[in-house]
Each structure stands twice: as structure tokens, then as C-alpha cells.
Amino acid sequence: xxxxxxxxxxxLRGAELVFGETGMDVIPAIDLLEGKCVRLFQGDYxxxxxxNENPAAVAQQWVEQGAxxxxxxxxxxxxxGHPVNQGAIAxxxxxxxxxxxxxxxxxxxxxxxxxxxxxxxxxxxxxIAVEQPDLVAQLCQEFPGQIVVGIDAxxxxxxxxxxxxxxxxxAIALAQQMANYGxxxxxxxxxxxxxxxQGPNYSALRELAEAIAIPVIASGGVSSITDLxxxxxxxxxxxxxxxxxxxxYTGDVSLREAVRAIGNGRLQDVPPDLGSxxxx
Ligand code: AMZ
Numbered sequence: 001x002x003x004x005x006x007x008x009x010x011x012l013r014g015a016e017l018v019f020g021e022t023g024m025d026v027i028p029a030i031d032l033l034e035g036k037c038v039r040l041f042q043g044d045y046x047x048x049x050x051x052n053e054n055p056a057a058v059a060q061q062w063v064e065q066g067a068x069x070x071x072x073x074x075x076x077x078x079x080x081g082h083p084v085n086q087g088a089i090a091x092x093x094x095x096x097x098x099x100x101x102x103x104x105x106x107x108x109x110x111x112x113x114x115x116x117x118x119x120x121x122x123x124x125x126x127x128i129a130v131e132q133p134d135l136v137a138q139l140c141q142e143f144p145g146q147i148v149v150g151i152d153a154x155x156x157x158x159x160x161x162x163x164x165x166x167x168x169x170x171a172i173a174l175a176q177q178m179a180n181y182g183x184x185x186x187x188x189x190x191x192x193x194x195x196x197x198q199g200p201n202y203s204a205l206r207e208l209a210e211a212i213a214i215p216v217i218a219s220g221g222v223s224s225i226t227d228l229x230x231x232x233x234x235x236x237x238x239x240x241x242x243x244x245x246x247x248x249y250t251g252d253v254s255l256r257e258a259v260r261a262i263g264n265g266r267l268q269d270v271p272p273d274l275g276s277x278x279x280x
Contacts, residue, residue: 023264024231025069025241027217028062028248028255030055030092032085032104033075039246041195043152043163045079051249056091062248063098066259069121070100071187071219071243077105078126079162083115093119103150103187107132112139116146124187126150127160129178130167140182148217149178152189153204163191171204172211185215187243193221195246200227202234209237219243223252228262 031038033048037055041047052058059070072092076084083089083105093100103124106112112123122145129136129149140147152159153171160167175186188208190201198221209216215238218231222244231242242262247253260266 022269023266024228024235024239024262025217026067026228026255026258026263027069027071027101027241027243028067029071029073029219029243029245030058030062031073031075031245032088035085035088038075039195039249040075043159043191043194045075045162047195055088056095059092059096062255063096065255066263067098067255068259068264069241070096070098072100072102072104073124074102074104075162078103079105079164081105081107081127081161083111086115086118089115089120090118101148103148109135109139109142112143112147116143122146122148122184124148124150126152129174130158130160130169133177133181136178136183137181140184144182145184147183148185148187149175149183150187150189151175151178151208152191154191156204159191172208175208175212179212179214183214185217185240186212187217187219189219189243190221194219196221197223197246197250197252199223200231200242202230205231205234205239206237209234209239213238215240217241217243219245223247225253225257225261228253228258232262 036050037052037058038048038050074083074085089102099121101122102115102120106123106125107128115123125136151171154166156171158167158169158171158174200218200221205218218239
């Protein structure tokens with residue numbers, strides 16, 4: 001095979017071919033309340049702001065801007081304890097090739113199986129991780145790689161049921177238990193920061209990532225590209241992605257720029273000689 005064949009391959013695939021998948025996933029959040037795309041402030045249902053009445057159009061926009069995953073939350077579902085916004089979820093799954101993860105109100109096997117059958121790639125379990133950990137263990141066995149545990153913490157303690165209740169369970173202990181059960185990842189949300197544009201809770205994320213061997217996805221508070229660049233320091237510890245909500249909707253963060261800064265194909269991962277005469 002000629003050298004030019006490989007050179008063209010390198011042109012096509014860039015750094016990925018050389019280094020494999022690199023970069024953190026920048027995951028836009030689409031929070032669903034009564035079929036609309038909203039943001040809450042610190043998870044408070046009384047402080048909701050509608051950003052778009054058409055969540056599928058929002059999903060399309062994030063995909064066009066480079067999203068490699070979408071994060072959907074059924075806020076009505078989290079509050080009442082069963083999925084409510086399946087219509088909007090199905091519309092998004094149908095309209096995009098990008099993998100979708102969904103949480104909110106998944107409290108039994110059937111709701112999990114139904115969402116996965118719809119084409120949702122991963123489901124996020126919050127309340128039942130605290131209230132029925134054995135069920136989470138069974139689901140991890142039945143749907144390997146597709147169960148993610150969402151740990152939403154207030155001062156290190158796990159909140160449940162739409163964040164209307166706070167348990168006595170420690171976030172780190174729960175994460176360790178769920179990792180042992182075979183959860184694919186932990187999404188860690190700092191409730192006091194969520195929807196506030198105050199920056200992520202780096203120290204809590206560091207402590208969590210150091211305590212478990214499965215990927216951690218950071219959520220809550222991202223306000224700027226600088227916040228995202230700061231998260232890169234935690235990538236070697238296993239923080240593999242970050243969920244961005246309000247900052248994308250206010251325009252404080254451009255998804256395109258965020259993906260370029262920390263996502264796959266980011267500049268710092270391009271080997272120096274790829275830019276030089278080797279393929280010029
Ligand atoms: O903002 C809230 N009040 C809220 C929220 N975003 N309440 C729950 N959730 C999300 C969690 C997780 O993704 O971050 O719902 C999911 C957990 O739902 P459940 O029903 O499993 O506890």
C-alpha cells in the first residue's frame with residue numbers, strides 16, 4: 001500500500017487515527033417541562049424559564065453545532081415518579097443520529113426498558129439508586145453499558161424525587177456502590193450550582209473521580225469556556241464529559257467553541273508533526 005494512501009487517511013481522520021478517541025464530551029442539556037425546553041434555577045420548579053417550545057428543534061440545533069451526546073431530563077417525570085415527556089423524547093430520538101441519554105422519573109424496570117426500546121442509548125437513574133439499589137444492580141446486569149447513575153448532591157448528601165428531598169446518603173459512598181454494581185458512569189450534579197452560572201464544583205468532582213474507577217460526567221454551574229478548560233485538569237482522573245445547560249441557552253458558552261476547546265479533535269491533541277510537511 002502506498003504512502004500516499006496513509007497520508008490521505010491521516011488527512012481524513014486527523015489526530016483520531018493516531019491517538020484514538022480523545023477529548024471530553026460536551027453534552028447539552030435539554031430539560032423538559034410540560035413538553036417545553038426549560039431551565040430551572042437550582043432545580044427549583046418555581047423558578048423555571050422556558051427557552052424553547054420545540055425541544056426537537058433545540059436538539060437539532062445542538063447537533064448541528066457539534067454535540068456528540070444529548071442529555072435529556074424529564075422534569076415532570078422526576079417530580080411525579082414516572083416518565084411524562086415521552087412524546088418529546090421520542091421526537092428527539094427519531095430526529096437525530098447522536099446518542100441520547102435520558103433521566104427523570106425512571107423508577108421501575110418497565111420504564112427503563114421502554115425508553116431503551118425507543119432508541120435512547122443510556123438511561124439515568126437517580127432516586128432508585130438511593131431507594132432501591134438492588135433494582136439498579138439488576139438493571140446494570142440486564143442492560144450493560146446503558147445504566148448511568150445520576151448523583152445530585154446538596155452539601156455532599158444525595159437529593160431525590162425531583163430534588164424535593166435530601167437523603168442522608170453520602171454521594172461518594174453511593175457512587176462507589178453503583179460502580180461496584182456495574183453502572184456505566186456517574187453524572188454528578190451540584191444542586192446549589194445547577195442553573196446558576198457559578199462554575200462547577202471542582203473539589204467535589206475531584207474527590208468523586210478519585211474515589212471511583214468508572215467515568216464521571218460533571219454537571220451544574222458551567223458558565224464559560226474557561227470553566228470547561230479548568231475541567232480538563234480532572235480529565236486524567238476520569239472526568240470524561242460535562243453537561244452544559246443554562247450557559248448554552250444564554251449564549252455565555254458557544255457549543256461549537258466548547259467542542260473545539262475540549263472535545264474530540266481539540267487542537268492540543270493534534271500531534272505537532274501532523275501540521276507540518278509530513279502531510280502538507
Ligand atoms: O432539576 C431538578 N429538580 C431535577 C433534575 N434535573 N430533579 C431531578 N433531575 C434529574 C437528575 C437525574 O438526571 O439530575 O432527573 C434525573 C433523576 O430522576 P429520578 O426520577 O431517577 O430521581
